[in-house]
Amino acid sequence: MIADEPKRPDPRLAIDPRALGLREPPRGFFRRGTVRVARDLVGAWIARRWRGRWYGARIVETEAYLGPADRAAHSWGGRRTPRIEPMYAVGGHLYVFLVYGMHHCANVVTRREGEAEAVLLRAAEPPGGAPPRLLAGPGKLCAGLGITTRSSGLDLVGGTIRILVPARRPRRRLAVSPRIGIDYAGDAKHWPLRFYDEHSKSVSR
DNA sequence: CACATGATCGCCT
DNA sequence: GGCGATCATGTGG
Numbered sequence: 201m202i203a204d205e206p207k208r209p210d211p212r213l214a215i216d217p218r219a220l221g222l223r224e225p226p227r228g229f230f231r232r233g234t235v236r237v238a239r240d241l242v243g244a245w246i247a248r249r250w251r252g253r254w255y256g257a258r259i260v261e262t263e264a265y266l267g268p269a270d271r272a273a274h275s276w277g278g279r280r281t282p283r284i285e286p287m288y289a290v291g292g293h294l295y296v297f298l299v300y301g302m303h304h305c306a307n308v309v310t311r312r313e314g315e316a317e318a319v320l321l322r323a324a325e326p327p328g329g330a331p332p333r334l335l336a337g338p339g340k341l342c343a344g345l346g347i348t349t350r351s352s353g354l355d356l357v358g359g360t361i362r363i364l365v366p367a368r369r370p371r372r373r374l375a376v377s378p379r380i381g382i383d384y385a386g387d388a389k390h391w392p393l394r395f396y397d398e399h400s401k402s403v404s405r
Numbered sequence: 406c407a408c409a410t411g412a413t414c415g416c417c418t
Numbered sequence: 419g420g421c422g423a424t425c426a427t428g429t430g431g
Contacts, residue, residue: 263423272423283416301413303424320423339424349415381423404424 207346209248209255212330217247217254220327222364227357229365230291234310234317235393237291238264241308241319242395243372245364248345255345256364257324257335261396261403263379265307265318272385275316286353287316294361296342296352303339306347308356308363322380322394325402332401372397380404 222245230237239262247256265273274284274297286295287309295307295318307318324335326344335341342348347361356362375398382389396403 265423274423279417281417297423298413298415299422300424301415301422305423307423322423337424379423384422 206250206350207348209250209346210330210334210344211255212328212334213255213257213326213344215245215247215254215256215327217245217256217364220245221367222247223367224357224362225365227290227292229363230308230310230356231312232291232310234264234266234319237308237310238262238319238393239374239395240365241321241363242374242397243366243369245366246306246321246324246341246345247362247364248347249360250346257326257341257344259321259324260400261321261323261394263320263322263395264393265320266393267315267317270385270391271388272379272382273317280316283352284316287318288314289353292355292357294351294354294356294359296347296349298349299339304342304348305338306342306345323396323400323402323404325400334402336402337404373399 241262245256268278290313291310293309306321309318311317322338326334335344376392377394379394
């Protein structure tokens with residue numbers, strides 16, 4: 201068995217980015233403040249090209265992870281290890297890690313090179329007729345698109361995995377809450393850094 | 406509906 | 419050696 205073989209995306213996530221009116225934002229989109237990027241990623245699409253075809257889904261839930269002062273962030277206290285290294289890249293890179301030994305989490309790196317902040321993609325809404333809860337959670341989102349640690353460190357800008365935004369973004373109300381699953385993070389666990397589309401049936405629970 | 410638990414392993418202390 | 423930026427399944431009320 202080939203250990204390093206890329207995983208196939210769920211066929212039900214097949215999309216035509218052009219028909220959906222999606223375009224790729226410039227690098228500057230990702231170099232902005234992390235909270236700003238986290239808010240703007242709700243409503244954007246995560247897309248992946250696999251064997252000449254595009255697969256993707258509309259992001260409906262994100263979380264901002266800030267720098268050294270954020271106890272919930274992997275870069276807390278200025279930690280810098282091989283796993284976390286992609287977080288230190290310039291905004292627009294992908295940081296993927298494994299949690300609980302079996303689930304992957306995909307993050308969009310933000311800000312300038314050396315500033316280790318990122319946005320966790322927590323949930324997305326599948327196109328077409330796929331079950332609404334197929335990607336309702338960070339692990340499920342990665343599983344559906346076939347994203348693993350293999351892709352950690354990739355540049356999203358112009359890459360086979362990329363972020364796409366609608367040509368005209370509908371004005372959408374954004375709900376805010378504390379982040380999920382970080383009870384160990386002290387006061388940071390109360391910070392309002394989770395953003396989601398409360399009308400979507402694809403938000404995690 | 407609200408918990409409770411097991412699965413499973415790379416990473417960091 | 420301990421522990422997660424999770425999920426599915428099980429129990430009981």
